[in-house]
Amino acid sequence: MTATQLVIPTGKDVRLVVTSRDVIHSFWIPALNGKRDAVPGRFQPWKIEADNPGVYFGQCTEFCGLSHARMRMQTVAVTPSDFTQWVADQQAPYVPASASEQAWLAQQKEIAAGTKPAAGTALADPTITLADGRQVAAGIVTFRNICTRCHLLRGVNEDIYKGADQVSGAAPQLTHFASRTTFAGGIFNLYNADGTWNRTALEAWLRNPPAEKDAYAEGKRGMPNLGLSADQIEGLVQFLMSTGQVPNKDLTIPATEVN
Structure with missing residues (x-):
């Protein structure tokens, strides 16, 4: 399961344990089963099954606060062989594409662990722009220094x-962010119908999340405005879009578009 999509194999009983970390919600994918309330402190068994590959939509049916009406759910059913491959891909950590990014990350992890670089060793440069003009390295720096406050991205x-x-x-755990089709709780499309990035929506979200989705961010119930600069936003966009394989633009992306 990713932060916004549940992926399951077809023809299998998929057993779930439904609970909540904050208030009462309700898990409901009508084409796959009825609803099951998600209650803090309770762990309730449930199961769903999809006979055919496809995308099945659901909605929270328990009023839970701001943005309740936008608390959408997606279940993507794939063949058992495709599911096995999907699991392997999702379990793999993110690996930076360039040697400079890898060197900087390795050095930062050593420093965080209390290991000082050997005498005479220069700090790896995290500001290098790749030959194709991407600012992925700058995005990794911003993610590690700022986004770690709330988000995990394995490998970073x-x-x-x-x-x-x-x-x-x-x-949301963001290790393979680019392999998903929606973000911000499933309310914005990550890609356009033609398979290109939905940069406008992603940039707006990073610039000022509370303006894009109602939440009580000051009460730690939602992503706050981090005051990111234009350069930091550009770096994060480039970095996040390098973190996974783009979904099938002919099948998956159109089927999961949020209207």
Whole structure:
């Protein structure tokens, strides 16, 4: 399961345990089963099954606060063989594409662990722009230094991540962000119908999340405005879009578009 999509194999009983970290919600994918309330402190068994590959939509049916009406759910059913490959891809950590990014990350993790670079060793340069003009390295720096407050991205900040600074203690895990089709709780499309990035929506979200989605951010119930600069936003966009394989633009992206 990713932060916004549940992926399951077809023809299998998929057993779930439904609970909540904050208030009462309700898990409901009508084409796959009825609804099951998600109650803090309770762990309720449930199961769903999809006979055919496809995308199945759902909605929270328990009023839970700001943005309740936008608390959408997606279940993507794929063949068992495709599911096995999907699991393997999702479990793999993010690996930076360039040697400069890898060197900087390795050095930062050593420093965080209390290991000082050997005498005479220069600090790796985290500001290098790649030959194709991408600012992925700058995005990695911003993510590790700022986004670690709430988000985990394995391969980048698992050594310093301490959990989300939220009432729920959780926030989306972003290791393979680019392999998903929606973000911000499933309310914005990550890609356009033709398979290109939905840069406008992603940039607006990073610039001022509370303006894009109602939340009580000052009470640690939602992503706050981090005051990111234009350069930091550009770096994060480039970095996040390098973190996974783009979904099938002919099938998956159109099927999961949020209207």
